[in-house]
Amino acid sequence: MANIDRGIQIFRREERHLTKVFKALSDGTRQEILRLLEGRQRTVGEIVGNFNLSQPTISRHLSVLKEADLVVDHRQGQNVIYRLNDGALSTSMQEFFGQFRSCQDVLR
Template sequence: MTFEKLADTLKALADPTRLKIISLLRIRDCCVCELVPIFNISQPAISKHLSRLKTAELVRETRKGQWVFYSLNEKRLAETGLALSHLPDLSEHLKKLEEQGLLVTCE
């Protein structure tokens, strides 16, 4: 996972409302109208949060008649948590700096 992609996913997670939605979806799938009364924000606001989570592939949607149910992509969420402990390696960057004499040593 690139730094840019991971940053995008973390941005999708970095909001209390969206984290709460994810926590709720861990219990069971929910449709939009169930989520609205939990938060003190409008239905379009909830829709936009869900859309943001969907773009980040953190949730999936399934239409069931009138309702659209959202479900958690547990795999994607777990991946993201793990990615923080396995960031791409930048050792070569430091090597290049060394070659250019840009590293500071002051111990």
Template sequence: MTDTVSDVFEALAHPTRRQILQDLKGGELAAGEIASRFSASGPTISRHLGVLRNAGLVTERRDANRILYSLVGDRLALSVGDFLSTVCPEQIVLRTVRKRGSSAPSAATS
């Protein structure tokens, strides 16, 4: 059994993979579009995409002869959030306070 949180942090360890995630924030991109943004070779970018996919941070779908990649933002947020909650217990309290604050009516709307 693999440690999926370790996979996420391993994926985040490389600046190219972090940049790919930032690029995908704007929406789905074809593998060729992603590769064109880097000076690295196509196979190198493909390996980076494989690491991100194996970590569950991106999904892929085929459209004819293209492979399109999308960000799985919840996966990243949950993995990093869980880790931070473990090492920074005050984050749990802050998150609870924020949830209560966002569900309560604001003074401007009252």
């Protein structure tokens, strides 16, 4: 019974994580940031340069993406560099879409 409860807890936690991921993806700016990072990692300043939004705004978006585990950052001198968290996207994707029969034939 304790095992079942633990299983439910894990399920709930992953459900919340999944919700975080979808919330992160449900904004056009954040989608665009991910596309920018697909090519290569970038500094915050480089990312800001691609939008007509203030630096704090982009910084907020980046923290949402980081909270959803979709990006990873590290400091290099004065700059903070963001890159895609490879694997996180595909993992979430399989986790959710794998539940649906109509998606089975699109997943490996």
